[in-house]
Amino acid sequence: MRSISFKLIAAFLAVSLVGAAIAVVLAQMFTRSEFDRFVIDRSRNDYVESLTLYYETYGSWQGIQTATRPGPKGHGQGQGPGMMMQDPLPFLLVDPNGYALTPAGSYQVGDQVNSQTLASGEPIVVNNIEVARLLTIGNTPQLDTRDYQYLQRIIRAIIFAGVAAAALALLLGIFLARSISRPLTELTTALQGFSKGKQKQHVPVRSKDELGQLAAAFNQMSDELEHSTQLRRQMTAEVAHDLRTPLTVMKGYLESMREGVLKPTPERLNTLYDEANHLTRLVNDLHTLSIADAGELSLSLQSLEASELLERAASLYQHEAEQKNITIQTSATDGLPQVQVDSDRMLQVLGNLISNALRYTPEGGRISLKAYQSTNEVDIDVMDTGSGIPLEIQQNIFERLFRGDMDGQHSGLGLAIARSIVEMHNGSITASSDGPGKGSCFTIHLPAA
Numbered sequence: 350m351r352s353i354s355f356k357l358i359a360a361f362l363a364v365s366l367v368g369a370a371i372a373v374v375l376a377q378m379f380t381r382s383e384f385d386r387f388v389i390d391r392s393r394n395d396y397v398e399s400l401t402l403y404y405e406t407y408g409s410w411q412g413i414q415t416a417t418r419p420g421p422k423g424h425g426q427g428q429g430p431g432m433m434m435q436d437p438l439p440f441l442l443v444d445p446n447g448y449a450l451t452p453a454g455s456y457q458v459g460d461q462v463n464s465q466t467l468a469s470g471e472p473i474v475v476n477n478i479e480v481a482r483l484l485t486i487g488n489t490p491q492l493d494t495r496d497y498q499y500l501q502r503i504i505r506a507i508i509f510a511g512v513a514a515a516a517l518a519l520l521l522g523i524f525l526a527r528s529i530s531r532p533l534t535e536l537t538t539a540l541q542g543f544s545k546g547k548q549k550q551h552v553p554v555r556s557k558d559e560l561g562q563l564a565a566a567f568n569q570m571s572d573e574l575e576h577s578t579q580l581r582r583q584m585t586a587e588v589a590h591d592l593r594t595p596l597t598v599m600k601g602y603l604e605s606m607r608e609g610v611l612k613p614t615p616e617r618l619n620t621l622y623d624e625a626n627h628l629t630r631l632v633n634d635l636h637t638l639s640i641a642d643a644g645e646l647s648l649s650l651q652s653l654e655a656s657e658l659l660e661r662a663a664s665l666y667q668h669e670a671e672q673k674n675i676t677i678q679t680s681a682t683d684g685l686p687q688v689q690v691d692s693d694r695m696l697q698v699l700g701n702l703i704s705n706a707l708r709y710t711p712e713g714g715r716i717s718l719k720a721y722q723s724t725n726e727v728d729i730d731v732m733d734t735g736s737g738i739p740l741e742i743q744q745n746i747f748e749r750l751f752r753g754d755m756d757g758q759h760s761g762l763g764l765a766i767a768r769s770i771v772e773m774h775n776g777s778i779t780a781s782s783d784g785p786g787k788g789s790c791f792t793i794h795l796p797a798a
Contacts, residue, residue, distance in 0.1 A: 358526045380503055397471065413451060440483050532560045638766050650691055661692075665703075666703045727796075729795070737783065738785075
């Protein structure tokens with residue numbers, strides 16, 4: 350199968366050859382036409398000079414027919430001065446009244462030309478008096494040897510120029526073809542590397558045109574793919590660790606109870622129950638995140654007041670907050686437009702944010718839920734007076750399995766799930782904090798219904 354470089358070179362060669370051939374043919378036609386015109390003009394000027402000299406010498410046109418009759422080698426047979434006539438010239442000499450004085454073409458001596466044809470002739474003036482007119486008719490005079498050789502040299506030069514132009518076009522075509530096919534070849538090699546399991550693939554960006562943009566987009570895709578692969582590997586390792594820890598605890602207790610080393614007391618059964626709940630939460634989070642990534646997380650949208658969502662979310666965590674002596678407050682701007690949301694999924698998002706706030710807010714702290722309008726959006730803030738978020742990890746807070754505290758008690762998937770659900774509502778979620786000990790604020794941006 351022919352490569353694209355070969356096809357491009359063949360295309361450039363074909364275009365250059367056709368273009369050069371057309372240019373050579375047109376140049377030859379134009380050159381021959383102009384050269385014929387030059388020969389006619391030169392012959393006419395020489396003829397006019399000879400005729401003028403003849404009339405000045407004899408004072409009339411008597412005998413002009415004999416003087417202009419062509420002879421061997423182009424020498425006239427008449428007695429007129431300067432009459433060196435070649436083969437029959439395409440010129441007709443007429444008197445001021447339009448009567449032919451010499452034969453030419455289809456005209457004979459004595460034939461009269463019409464006024465329009467007469468006006469197109471070149472006047473012959475002697476002593477400021479127009480004594481005749483010279484009309485150009487018939488074919489171009491036959492070229493002499495020097496003229497013919499000169500014209501052939503010009504045509505050969507045009508052909509050589511055409512060949513040189515075609516060769517130059519071919520060289521440029523080869524250069525352009527390689528410059529176009531080279532990035533494609535590099536991309537093909539990089540893609541083949543992907544198929545062999547080599548994740549890190551970069552190609553040089555050689556230009557700013559479409560091929561350069563394609564190479565840059567490929568490099569960006571490669572970086573994102575490598576990042577996603579690293580996250581997946583990290584997620585697999587950490588999920589395995591998170592699953593192993595409660596399973597190890599449960600297995601240890603159960604083996605000890607089975608062998609009679611430990612008795613199944615209520616405290617030990619509660620520990621087993623807590624670890625089982627931990628496993629259940631982790632599995633549920635993984636399942637929610639997987640179906641969200643697959644685009645199979647179904648939404649049952651309905652128009653709701655943002656204040657209603659806040660009240661319901663606050664009521665779900667009110668008891669836990671009271672146990673920790675933390676205040677949960679809700680507020681909403683009057684006249685807020687409704688939002689199109691799946692209430693259960695959005696309560697899951699708010700629940701993740703509130704549970705995080707409860708975990709990081711000390712006793713006596715406050716959690717504020719606030720809804721307000723911003724341009725064409727309804728924004729919901731979940732603010733706390735807790736430990737805050739360090740600036741260096743704020744950009745990673747929504748990554749999967751990212752745990753700023755690294756306490757190992759939570760899956761690290763809650764914020765990733767929250768972001769996926771919000772984005773499915775055509776919204777976005779952001780986090781901000783002034784630093785450790787200054788609290789944090791998570792803002793959900795939802796389009797107004």
